[in-house]
Amino acid sequence: MTNPLPLILDGDPGTDDLLTWMWALAVPDRVKVLGICTVHGNVALSRTTENALALLDHLNAPVIPVHAGEKAPLGRAEPPAGDGAFAESGLGALVLAPATRKPASYDAVGWMADTLRSHPPRSVTICATGPLTNLARLLERAPDAFARIGHLAVMGGSCDLLPPNHVRRGNITEWAEFNFYMDPLAAQQVLNSGIPITLMPLDLTHQLVSTPDRLARARALPRYGEEVALMLDAAAHLDRPKFGANGAFQHDMTVLATLLHPELFEGEQSQVTIATTGVGSGACLRVPDPAGAVRVMLRVPDPAAFFDRFFQALGEP
Template sequence: MPRKIIIDTDPGQDDAVAILLALASPELEVLGITCVAGNVPLALTAINARKVCELAGRRDVKVFAGCDRPLARALVTAEYVHGKTGLDGIDLPAPEMPLQKAHAVDFLIDTLRAEAPGSVTLVPIGPLTNIATAMRKAPDIVARIGQIVLMGGAYFEVGNVTPAAEFNIYVDPEAAEIVFKSGVDLVVMPLDVTHKALTTRPRIEAFRALGRVGEVVASWTDFFERFDMEKYGSEGAPLHDPCTIAWLLDPSLFTGRRINVEIETRSELTLGMTVADWWGVTTRAPNAYFVGDIDADRFYALLTERLARL
């Protein structure tokens, strides 16, 4: 039986690639896509998610709009990375498939209550606002979540939006604190692993050779990588969010440790920092499997093979 997942997202080119990877993989059943404000405002993330579904030929996938701002702060966005639409790089037609009428948070709650306990995996690849809001609104769903596989945080790499914080956690640290303290089985893809999954010119050209979907992905990565190449002096850019889907498909691509992770919500200097006890220097109980390494060649081979199916 396919693994049932809900993708919570703020597309974002790398979010879009993650969605495509999931929709191309028969091992996964995407019950729905919930959108949140993050890389760009909510209205754009809800449009972008539907564009990606249509690109994949999957107008049957239900897309829901969720929270348009963090729990306790003003929204911070990242158009400087992703462009004004969030999917700059190529023009895709406006989506024809409808946005679902229900709020994303209500969809999360209703689905987790309807499905068998432990049978649904949540895959948040943006700020954790929708997930935390659902947990606060309906505490009974927490015990019904099978696993949360998320992209966010860092330990050695530290921050990409501030010196101490990764973007997804920084945008809504209060939401992240709720999720990390929830007791749900967490798998975390931090910058430390995603920065080892860099695009290269041969990898991008392999996408481009796949046909229409590959051409779109290549155009996204062409646009997306310019920011990281300039910032880090790297050969390419990290495809952060597809790492979550790759974990679901083949965990052997990754290695990590089960450790304690706390979220900083108060300090002006380190707001949004994932304080990861990688070396076990505290007595705090482990609450997350923090991934530290990836076989990048096998990751890109998987991604290319699956995108070729669309």
């Protein structure tokens, strides 16, 4: 039996981040969560941090440190307006009790640097499910620590017209995916840093939909079923009118799934460039390149298997 993978979770919860973190906490034999870092994104930093702490309380999780990170994108004092996908709370229809614990620190970047330096080089994996501001600041402030990252799994970007209706390339603008739109400079810097990266863009995540039968499976879970169903369905009110979807697309969980079950996805090594200014800010240009450092996942041959793995991890009977 192999040792659990040392893992840092970095995100902007947001219900899809929380689903990812629930999955990670449900498989301690596969991953060891070293800590959680929060960043601006779906809602303000104070709210994303509160949501992370509240989820840990709700799950009665072990004491996992939560570190508050960057409150605004590179070069800005405040983040741009989001799309309100998960309401003012970041939780959609889900209601969690106020957190009883406080952040372990308000310096996520410093904590990541210390953690990476205290582990063997290339032994720690990071799952990034929000804007990449924390990672860009780590690259800027502690390049030696950044270089010790073993693998970075990122949810972000889009490469082509998106299914199922193929009329737009982005979910926040016509051109851009939300995470990269919120900090395009950070995305450009991190994706071109040279470390091993797996990118899970909208082209992939739009193949994973919380259909009514999948919501029914969620509600039937022995624990937290109603909460999981609410989170799986949280963005359906946007995804249906924009894309003609039969439910909500599932984005952030793919970063953990590609680590636990890489056989679920197909992709190719690429170079990725992010537009950082103008009307297309946040848009992706992908060039296939066997020598590229970014593996872009583009296909889910069996979407049902993805949901099977998720529900099994959460204890489906």
